[in-house]
Amino acid sequence: MSDQAQKPFSFKLLKTDGAARRGEITTPHGVVRTPAFMPVGTQATVKAMYPQQVRDLGADVILGNTYHLMLRPTAERVAKLGGLHHFMNWPHAILTDSGGFQVMSLAQLRKMSEEGVSFRSHHDGSKHMMSPERSIEIQGLLGSDIQMQLDQCIALPAERSEIEEAMNLSLRWADRSRTQFEKMGGPGKGQALYGIVQGGDNPELRVESAQRLGEMPFEGYSVGGLAVGEPQEVMLRMLEVTTPVMPVHKPRYLMGVGTPEDILESVARGIDQFDCVMPTRAGRHGLAYTRFGKVNLKNARHAEDPRPLDEEADCPATRDYSRAYLHHLVRVNEGLAAMLLTWNNLAYYQFLMQGIRDAIEAGTFEDFRQKTKEDWARGDL
């Protein structure tokens, strides 16, 4: 994409229904309908899917992982080849994470300082430094439409003092990230930088982080530090205290979330964007998400079941293959199992998101939420 001035990044809040929000994000690579689920395209691919398949299911945006791409093939090489959109043949919106979360979860010999995080690659042991400035430089080289500040996400449970220290470091890094983003001309390219709210499972620190971040000029705001193993009720409680003090007319992105239920409950608490490896990873492990809950195709009870996962579904993977066949493919570890179940799972996630958006528009979100949960509870007959 050329560096010429683009339409500014924008967010329109179209309708609310309780705390649920229906909106539209305008990016240089198209409109993102919110609430939105963003399939994870870790190493420049949504695993086991063609880009057009992902698009045909209704995805307006996918996520790219900065940590993985900076190591292989490197951001500089992706830039030389025209940027991530061109490189992976995905002409729609791309959101990238900062890389910090995966440095802490994947890299070796990590050393955290005020400057950033030094680490060695888990591939070849090569040395790297991830600073707020380097993270933004990498995301800019990739051509990301929606970029993330570098932050510090700590594991829970943690002492209040630890949570507060990480929150304050993240706020200092938010400022440095913004400075670098503007230095690289992000706003003029129509790109966005999101600040990330931290504060762990401490309500007071969550509110402080959101309020202080909200006073800084970001195009959107993420809620980080959750979906790190805490109980669902803790995550939802943190959302209940955090979203009411986040800017109303900016997108809110809950990082790393989640299951269909997590998403439904988080939309009900004011979240607009989601990403999670759940549907794609589960698809590679024999697990199908459907309107009536999860189906584990590894289970022998499916060995002679001629029914498809859901004969009323639009997705061919869901409608045109028997459970017996899917069970066989999973049992003999055929590649088609991952392809069909990933296709099914992403189809279900986008079906759920479309249902959520329609319900908010109609003012019937609460009924939709209850009916959806009843269908899940009904289970797979």
Ligand SMILES: Nc1cc(N)c2c(=O)[nH][nH]c(=O)c2c1
């Ligand atoms: N669950 C989470 C997933 C993530 N990718 C992130 C992240 O990238 N940054 N900061 C976070 O707190 C965070 C939490």
